[in-house]
Amino acid sequence: MEFVTPPRVRRLSLDDEATVVLDDVAIDPAREEPGSGFVSAPRRKVAQASGAIDRMAVEQLTIAYSGRPAVRSVSLPIRQGEVLALIGPSGCGKTTLLRSLNRLTELNRATSTQGRVTLDGVDIARLEPTSLRRRVTMVFQQPNPFPMSVFDNVAYVLREQGKRRPKRKVVQRAVYDALGRAGLLDEVRGNLDHPALRLSGGQQQRLCIARALAAQPEVLLLDEPCSALDPRSTEVIEELIVKLREEVAIVIVTHNLQQAYRIADHVAFMYLGDLVEYGSGSSLFRAPREQRTKDYVSGAFG
């Protein structure tokens, strides 16, 4: 783990004496223990996930916005029982890649796609978008519960399109189940009828996760789900993600390298639309093969 030498830090003294130049604060690489910094921090996984199953495969995928490619011939496996983290600096195409997995990119008419993505061996371009999006659901960066009650937020997903049926009693069990899986049920049991927008930010985001889980998806996409949250809510959601990976394949986009290290089984580093490196969490952070990966995870840029 090597850090570039930080600049000397000067501090102006308050009582107008001579400016004091402090000691050089560069970290001596020789004295560093191997695997220092966050790489020595505990990871959240209790045990390595047993028997990961291939669910989705990205094959030579290129996505362009009005002719300008945002993702360039990327190939990746997405497995159930694993958390896959997409990392990289802003504008590297990781969110575009994530959104292409449930065809949300198609909402923008200027998008063109090459290559293919398969879900259980079937090209997703041949699936009907609404049924695909029920199998591959998504949680967004900003907590965005709908302006209705906590219960209705989850029930909305279970009901058919714009209908109000089935009625509350019929969906109640599934709603409780989804809230329970998202670890929110105990906190909201008494106020299921309160407006969802009155919950705290972390609770709102877990409600969004419950909403995404209510559709019984096979793959869960998370686009920087913790970037708007405080550290404590982040911790709760990270633990939740690690627990959920047994039942659904999880793909998470994150700006936060420490977070990727804490929760990911596999990490994909993207830079300017290219997939630079894909590997297990520990190998990519401890022993990156590519120079660009090494520079990024050591904080040289990004």
Place this chain on the structure above:
Amino acid sequence: MSALAAPPPAPPSAPLRDAVESSGSWRITDRIGLAICWFLGLLFCAIAASIVIFMLIEGIKYVRPSLLVTHPAAGFGESDSGGFLDTLIGTVVVALIGVAIALPLGVATAVWLSEYGRPYALARVAEPAIEMIAGTPSIVLALFGSLIFSSPALGFLSRTSGGVVFGRSFFAAGAMLSLIALPLIVGSTREGLQSIPAHVREASYAVGKTKAATIRRILLPTARPQVLTGTMLGVGRIIGDTSIIVILLGATLTLNGVGGVPLLSVLRGTGSTLTSYVYQNSPSGEGNQPTKAYAAAFVLLLIVLVLNGAVEVVTRRARRRTGWSS
């Protein structure tokens, strides 16, 4: 290292200062500007207050509860010209017809402009077209309406005598008045829809919902306060309009039904509203009963004030509901 990590020493505890800046330290030009702002603000408050207070005093002098429930009558004196029950009913009826036409059309147009916007060329043309309707003087709309509703094809909507279509009825006036409310409803609804961040729509699509389901269950309920605001502003404009009433409703003293079907006869017939009643009883009108005019104007002003208050309540409540960050 430790010197770097330690925060700067806390300053000796001083009393908390309020964040109030005195304009005394400003440049003289800035201070003159501030004075002008104060003056204008107070001036507008004074104008609004004097209108309301003057109308209240004048109105309260002449308004009697009996006026609200007696039919108007042709007469020369205050005692024999009756009340304004018919005009009150007329006001309510034109407002209802106007809203019944403008609300569905306006909301549908706003949804189309905001959520679909295709065909693109048509959407680009429709926007200025709606603004043009909003900018058209109502007397021009009234003339245009009389042209349309006098055509034989629409004769069933108004009185016809010997092949001549009068083209004056609640239907005709309500239809044209809806054009006055329409741009307000479109604008307000559209603003409401566009203030919803894109990721909220996507959150609905991302659980497999169609665009139609998203609009119906998420977007329109979220924009409901703005739809209501636009509607109430539109109603305010409808009941305040005079020229369309005079030209297309006939501004007759009482409700003159056409045909025998109970409700339909009123709608096909002529009548008047509070505004036209005020006009005709003002010193320049045919009736010339200023005391009745003041009383009717007072009632009209009360209705408009209540509407404005309702708009304020709705927007406040909408603002209090915490939103999403975009």
